[in-house]
Amino acid sequence: MKGYVKVASRGDVPGDKGLPVKIGKREAALFRVDGKYYAIKDVCPHLGAALHRGFILGGRTLACPDHGWTFDLESGACTNRPGCSVPCYDVQLVGEEIYVSERYRRSGAPSCSPPSVGEGTT
Numbered sequence: 001m002k003g004y005v006k007v008a009s010r011g012d013v014p015g016d017k018g019l020p021v022k023i024g025k026r027e028a029a030l031f032r033v034d035g036k037y038y039a040i041k042d043v044c045p046h047l048g049a050a051l052h053r054g055f056i057l058g059g060r061t062l063a064c065p066d067h068g069w070t071f072d073l074e075s076g077a078c079t080n081r082p083g084c085s086v087p088c089y090d091v092q093l094v095g096e097e098i099y100v101s102e103r104y105r106r107s108g109a110p111s112c113s114p115p116s117v118g119e120g121t122t
């Protein structure tokens, strides 16, 4: 499948936790929510926590494990810090195998920069 990389099998992805995977040299976090798979960059845009360690709060909402910023797994948009986002990948299933796009999916929301010194971290 051109433009995609096999990253896991369906049985590898726990239902309530993320799975860290590699897409070339990039790290991604793979999630399964209500039978659908999502892949996002495994780096929180706040201070860099590994998002595969995050928590599904319900629906497609992922909470960062370190300070609780929340992200929509479909769009990557940060839902409690408007204007921030995390890049997402397209996911394709072929039988039991999970493939993720080699490139990020384009998102309307810009990624954000870490806060400057003196700015709050929560």
Ligand code: FES
Pocket (backbone or CB within 6 Å): 044, 045, 046, 047, 048, 049, 064, 065, 066, 067, 068, 069, 121
């Ligand atoms: S590192 Fe993710 S919210 Fe702070």
